[in-house]
Amino acid sequence: MNVIEAIYARRTVRKFTQEPVPTHVLRELVDCARVGPCSANMQPLKYKLVEKADVDTVFPYLRWAVAIAPEGDPAPEERPTAYIIIAADTLIRPQNYEIDVGIAAQTMALAAQEKGLGVCLMALHDKPGLKSALALPEQITPALAVALGYPAQKSEIYPMEAGQYRYHLTPDGTLHVPKRSLDEILL
Ligand SMILES: Cc1cc2nc3c(=O)[nH]c(=O)nc-3n(C[C@H](O)[C@H](O)[C@H](O)COP(=O)(O)O)c2cc1C
Numbered sequence: 001m002n003v004i005e006a007i008y009a010r011r012t013v014r015k016f017t018q019e020p021v022p023t024h025v026l027r028e029l030v031d032c033a034r035v036g037p038c039s040a041n042m043q044p045l046k047y048k049l050v051e052k053a054d055v056d057t058v059f060p061y062l063r064w065a066v067a068i069a070p071e072g073d074p075a076p077e078e079r080p081t082a083y084i085i086i087a088a089d090t091l092i093r094p095q096n097y098e099i100d101v102g103i104a105a106q107t108m109a110l111a112a113q114e115k116g117l118g119v120c121l122m123a124l125h126d127k128p129g130l131k132s133a134l135a136l137p138e139q140i141t142p143a144l145a146v147a148l149g150y151p152a153q154k155s156e157i158y159p160m161e162a163g164q165y166r167y168h169l170t171p172d173g174t175l176h177v178p179k180r181s182l183d184e185i186l187l
Pocket of ligand 1: 010011012013014062063064065066120121122123124155167177
C-alpha cells in the first residue's frame, strides 16, 4: 500500500475484533510519529501505550460517534484493544502543541492503515481525569486518544449534499461519511 492509497483507504473505525494488537506494532506507530514534522523541532509530544486490562481505564473518558449516539458506540465485545494517548510534555512546551498533535495522529493513523488496523482519533473531554486514571507524571497533559484494533466495521465516503456533514449508519452497520467536493474546498 502506498501513501496515497492509505490516505484514501483510511476511515474512522469504532468497532473492533478482540484480536490484540502486538506491542511492537504500537511502538512502531509511535516511532513513525517520532520522526514527523513539528513546530520548531521542539518535539514536546509523549505517548502512553494502553493495552490489555488497562484499556478499560480509558474507555469511560471517551465519547463515541456523537452524531449517531448511542448507535455508534462499540459493544463490550467490539471495543478497541489498545489506545495510544498522545500527550504534551509541558516542561518542553507548555502550550501551542495542538498542531503537532494533529500531525502525529494522522501519521499514526496512516501507518496503522498499512498494518491493517482500524483507528478512531478521539477528543478528550476530561484530561485531568484521564491523567489521574493513567497516573501520568505532573508535567504531562493528555491531548488526544488514538483508539486502535483490527476493524470489525465498514465505512464508506459519499459526496456531501447541501452541507449535511453528519455521518450515519446504514441498516447493515456500515458507516456512511459525507465529504465535501474538491471544487467546494478550493478557494
Ligand atoms: C481531532 C479529532 C477528534 C475526534 N474525536 C472523536 C470523538 O471524540 N469520538 C468519535 O467517535 N470520533 C472522533 N473523531 C473522528 C471523526 O468523527 C471522524 O474523523 C469524522 O467523522 C470523519 O470520518 P473519517 O475519519 O472516516 O473520514 C475525531 C476526529 C478528529 C480528527
